[in-house]
Amino acid sequence: MTIWINEQLDPSGMVHACIACCDQKAAEDCHASFVDNLTDSQKAAGWTAQLRTVESWDDVPVNSLKLG
Numbered sequence: 001m002t003i004w005i006n007e008q009l010d011p012s013g014m015v016h017a018c019i020a021c022c023d024q025k026a027a028e029d030c031h032a033s034f035v036d037n038l039t040d041s042q043k044a045a046g047w048t049a050q051l052r053t054v055e056s057w058d059d060v061p062v063n064s065l066k067l068g
Helices: 024-036 040-045
Strands: 003-009 015-021 048-054 065-067
Touching: 003 024, 015 024, 024 048
Parallel strands: 015 065
Antiparallel strands: 003 015, 003 048
């Protein structure tokens, strides 16, 4: 099973938003939203949005919204 994880991170690497799901299309749409919702000042300060995959729900960050 592939689980898609979307994370929005501040310049120090701290996760401020995290959503995990098994649907690749939904994950890609969510990632686009995370990127679009970063302000120009956040981007300039080093905020990022990343999309990554894991193989187990055990590997999903605890603080994430998990959509199974």
